[in-house]
Amino acid sequence: SQTIHQWPATLVQPVGSPLSLECTVEGTSNPNLYWYRQAAGRGLQLLFYSVGIGQISSEVPQNLSASRPQDRQFILSSKKLLLSDSGFYLCAWSLGTLRFFGQGTRLTVV
Amino acid sequence: KQEVTQIPAALSVPEGENLVLNCSFTDSAIYNLQWFRQDPGKGLTSLLLIQSSQREQTSGRLNASLDKSSGRSTLYIAASQPGDSATYLCAVGDSNYQLIWGAGTKLIIKP
Numbered sequence: 001s002q003t004i005h006q007w008p009a010t011l012v013q014p015v016g017s018p019l020s021l022e023c024t025v026e027g028t029s030n031p032n033l034y035w036y037r038q039a040a041g042r043g044l045q046l047l048f049y050s051v052g053i054g055q056i057s058s059e060v061p062q063n064l065s066a067s068r069p070q071d072r073q074f075i076l077s078s079k080k081l082l083l084s085d086s087g088f089y090l091c092a093w094s095l096g097t098l099r100f101f102g103q104g105t106r107l108t109v110v
Numbered sequence: 111k112q113e114v115t116q117i118p119a120a121l122s123v124p125e126g127e128n129l130v131l132n133c134s135f136t137d138s139a140i141y142n143l144q145w146f147r148q149d150p151g152k153g154l155t156s157l158l159l160i161q162s163s164q165r166e167q168t169s170g171r172l173n174a175s176l177d178k179s180s181g182r183s184t185l186y187i188a189a190s191q192p193g194d195s196a197t198y199l200c201a202v203g204d205s206n207y208q209l210i211w212g213a214g215t216k217l218i219i220k221p
Binding site: 006042043044045046049088090092098099100101102103104106 | 114146151152153154156199201208211213
C-alpha cells in the first residue's frame with residue numbers, strides 16, 4: 001500500500017533562516033507530488049506541483065522553492081524565511097485527482 | 111475562474127443529530143468533487159469522491175450529493191458522533207487534475 005511521510009511535524013525558525021521540509025512517498029512510482037499551504041480559516045493554497053523528477057511547476061510567486069531530486073521525494077525550501085511564511089504546510093501525492101496527504105508541518109517563523 | 115464556497119464556516123450540533131454541510135462552486139464544468147476531513151493540526155483524509163457524471167456517493171454514515179447545474183454539493187452525516195468533530199473541506203477537480211478548495215466547515219459534535 002502507498003504511504004506518504006512528511007517531516008518535521010512542527011518547526012520554529014527565526015526570520016532569515018533557511019528552510020527544508022521533506023516529503024517522501026512509498027508504494028507507488030512516478031506520482032504527481034504537491035506542496036500546499038493552509039492559512040488559518042482558509043482553504044488550501046497550491047504552492048508547487050511536480051509530475052516527474054526535476055519537473056516543478058510554481059503556482060504562486062513567493063519566497064519558497066521546491067525540488068524533486070528523486071521520483072518519490074519532494075522538498076520545499078527557502079533561503080531566507082519571512083514572518084509571512086508561517087503556516088501549515090501539506091505534502092500530497094495523487095492518483096488522478098484523488099489526493100493523499102501527509103500529516104503536515106506547522107511552521108512558525110519568529 | 112472557479113471559486114468554491116463552504117457555508118457555514120463553523121457548526122456545532124448535539125450528538126445524534128443528522129446534519130448537512132454545504133459546498134457551492136461557480137463553474138459547473140467540473141471533473142469531479144471531493145470531500146475531505148481534517149483533524150486539528152493534521153493532514154487531510156479523503157472521504158468521498160463524486161465524478162461529474164454521478165449524483166451521489168455513500169460511505170457508511172456519510173452521503174455526498176452533487177448537482178452540477180446548480181453548482182452545489184452537500185455532505186450529509188447521519189447520527190453524528192463526537193468523533194465526527196473535524197474540519198470538512200470540499201475541493202473541485204478540473205480537467206487538468208488540479209483542485210480548487212473551499213475554506214472548510216469546522217464541525218463540533220457536542221456529547
